[in-house]
Amino acid sequence: MDGPPAVIWREEVERLLRYEDLVPRLEQALGLFSRRDAAAVLQPVRTAVPLSKHGGFFLLMPAYMEQDGVLCTKLVCAYKREDESSLPATQATVMLLDPLYGNVKAVMDGEVITAMRTAAVSAISAKAGTPSRVSRPEPLRGLHPDCIVVFNLFNVRLLLQVRVWSHSKERAESFVASLGGAASACVLVEAAVSGADAIVTATRSTEPLLLGRWVKPGAHVAAVGACRPDWRELDDRLMEEAVVYADSREAAMVESGDIILSGAEVFAELGEVLNGTKPAHRDKTTVFKSLGLAVEDAVSAKLVFDQWEDRTSSV
Numbered sequence: 001m002d003g004p005p006a007v008i009w010r011e012e013v014e015r016l017l018r019y020e021d022l023v024p025r026l027e028q029a030l031g032l033f034s035r036r037d038a039a040a041v042l043q044p045v046r047t048a049v050p051l052s053k054h055g056g057f058f059l060l061m062p063a064y065m066e067q068d069g070v071l072c073t074k075l076v077c078a079y080k081r082e083d084e085s086s087l088p089a090t091q092a093t094v095m096l097l098d099p100l101y102g103n104v105k106a107v108m109d110g111e112v113i114t115a116m117r118t119a120a121v122s123a124i125s126a127k128a129g130t131p132s133r134v135s136r137p138e139p140l141r142g143l144h145p146d147c148i149v150v151f152n153l154f155n156v157r158l159l160l161q162v163r164v165w166s167h168s169k170e171r172a173e174s175f176v177a178s179l180g181g182a183a184s185a186c187v188l189v190e191a192a193v194s195g196a197d198a199i200v201t202a203t204r205s206t207e208p209l210l211l212g213r214w215v216k217p218g219a220h221v222a223a224v225g226a227c228r229p230d231w232r233e234l235d236d237r238l239m240e241e242a243v244v245y246a247d248s249r250e251a252a253m254v255e256s257g258d259i260i261l262s263g264a265e266v267f268a269e270l271g272e273v274l275n276g277t278k279p280a281h282r283d284k285t286t287v288f289k290s291l292g293l294a295v296e297d298a299v300s301a302k303l304v305f306d307q308w309e310d311r312t313s314s315v
């Protein structure tokens, strides 16, 4: 396609990107990435520019997937600040290029892509890492539609109880309300996580807030925040006791405060588990350190663009 790039903004990305298309593409991309086959995927560790004065950082995330014909980069800024701005703490834009000529084919909103692919990868890690006894044959009901879709895709993990903690009580309550009543807000982190089979941390905390002594042996933790080398969400005890997985070993060694500062070893990448080259220790306590991979954005952007082209050509 020549001419100016397509501009595909938030509402359209929300309409075009569906978990049922996204999850299998992400599983494939994570597996391909972990093969380290340069003919299939080129994804350097992303460039990070600290914005210390503003309590944030900027990331440039390029990826080239030769077999899929995808050349892509995401620009993303994430902030720790708690001010009055109505702008989101994580803002992103994705550019899709034609690998043959280098022209930009599309510029699209990256916030929906970032939110959906990150949630989907946490769910993929939970599918691999939660104990087999958590699997149930009944469909999940009464929860937010996105959660139903992702969990039902896994045929099926029934969440008996969802507990939410936030350091802002109002935010915890409003999130619970958005889930349609099948969850409860907790005042203490300990109350939210005690006895849980699966835990997700997605905060802007720079200090450990999830302590190993609260985590049930055999639980799975998807740790999404703390993507800077001096930021933490998990304490040393949890990092020492758990089998630690990451999306990228190289990125974990330079970006994850929980891994660098605890000295924990990354046992495997999630892609290696999906490829069957490393085991998922489902009955041990597992931590999946999610940092976010450019290939996740690349396959998401390709899905959005392909759907956008289909719709545009049929009008």
Ligand SMILES: NC(=O)C1=CN([C@@H]2O[C@H](COP(=O)(O)OP(=O)(O)OC[C@H]3O[C@@H](n4cnc5c(N)ncnc54)[C@H](O)[C@@H]3O)[C@@H](O)[C@H]2O)C=CC1
Binding pocket: 078, 089, 090, 114, 118, 166, 167, 168, 171, 202, 203, 204, 205, 206, 207, 209, 223, 224, 225, 226, 227, 290, 291, 292, 293
């Ligand atoms: N692994 C990945 O692929 C991705 C990771 N992230 C990271 O995930 C985290 C959440 O991102 P968003 O949902 O966009 O941010 P958000 O601002 O929407 O949510 C972050 C939550 O953390 C809370 N928070 C702030 N300081 C805290 C503290 N000291 N202790 C406990 N809670 C605190 C805030 O009140 C807010 O509810 C960030 O650290 C972000 O950098 C974001 C996108 C992708």
Ligand SMILES: O=C(O)C1=NCCCC1
Binding pocket: 076, 077, 078, 090, 114, 227, 291, 292, 293
């Ligand atoms: O999009 C990603 O990947 C991000 N990773 C770390 C925090 C900001 C967004």
